[in-house]
Amino acid sequence: MILRRTFRAMNTDVELLLDPLPGIDSEAVLVAAEAEFHRLEALLSRFRPDSELSRLNEAGELATGPELREVVALAVAARERTGGRFDPTVHDALVAAGYDRSFEHVEAAGPARPAGAACGGAVEIEGTTIRLGPGVRLDLGGIGKGYAVDRACDVLAPAGACLVSAGGDLACRGGSWPVGVTDELTVELTRGALATSGRDRRRWRSGGEERHHLIDPATGVPAEGALLRATVWADTAAEAEVLAKAAFLGAEVDVPRVLVTSDGRTVLEGGLA
């Protein structure tokens, strides 16, 4: 019997599914996985002034714990691998676009404000210290959520086959899990992770102009293009989050993926069948 635990973290609905092995204290394991989520949120959220990330953004240089260094290292490596399509330095561009507070508090139709901010600033990790270039601030929203999904899976996996979903970014360890990608398309996930990035959610209006949360680092404003959303498979949820964003912005990623175009067509690529 599959156990399910749901809660709210990282400004999204989190769902833990566990098919426990015999003799496991399932409730304790699920509680531990939830606690891991909250712990990582307290470190990685840009909306919490006392988080390690906020203190780094404020100071520009900070000796940090291992998790923040690991996520920043993953994000910087992803920026290099995706040719800058994924970039953790979009913080100021998001704020300029109006996403300057936890999304439930973003005004659905706020006043006009100029969008756009430079991305691509320097980020260095030396020993235990992370150093940001002048005026650079980090947003680890997507990749941080993926990282938390992976870590929660690590907590659950010894107790049995499991799946963790954070607002649609999901990963599994063992088992076989039917995952709905569109209303008509379901895929079976037996290993790895799926993540979806798009402009069909987390949207708002600023002075009558439609805006969304996916910044194109090349322009510093919400991305425009032929895609509505991209769903991508990868080994880990953090990697899937990176590749989904890159695929949405037009990168060729050689992994199974489902692209939904603005006119509603669903395109399967990467050997997905």
Added chain:
Amino acid sequence: MTNHVARLYALGLALAVFFVSWATVAAKPWATTTQADPRVAALAARQQKLQRESALVQRIVQARYADYRVALARRQAQLAAAQTARSRSLASAAAAAPVASIASAASAAPVAQAAAPAPAAVRIVNLPPLVITRTS
């Protein structure tokens, strides 16, 4: 004496006649037989039809669920076998290869190779979804 016996017979006969008459009147032979309400009959028929359909749907659902459980068990067995084979190949590769940093090897690999999936990690199925992925 004779008159007395005759009176007793007359009294018994009168009582018998009285009870027969009472039973006849109580049976109301003149009353017409009441007809069953056609709406009740229709409802009863509909109830039976729904019960038959419900049982049929239940049998179909049970059959499909049994098929799904069989497919799930088969997939889990395949997955376990694949994971075992992968663990063995990794172990043999690790034993054969010189010591190297996994992290540096991963960071040096191109995107396509780093993310190349094992076969059938994800495939399209015709099953109801347990969870959904969406823009987060």
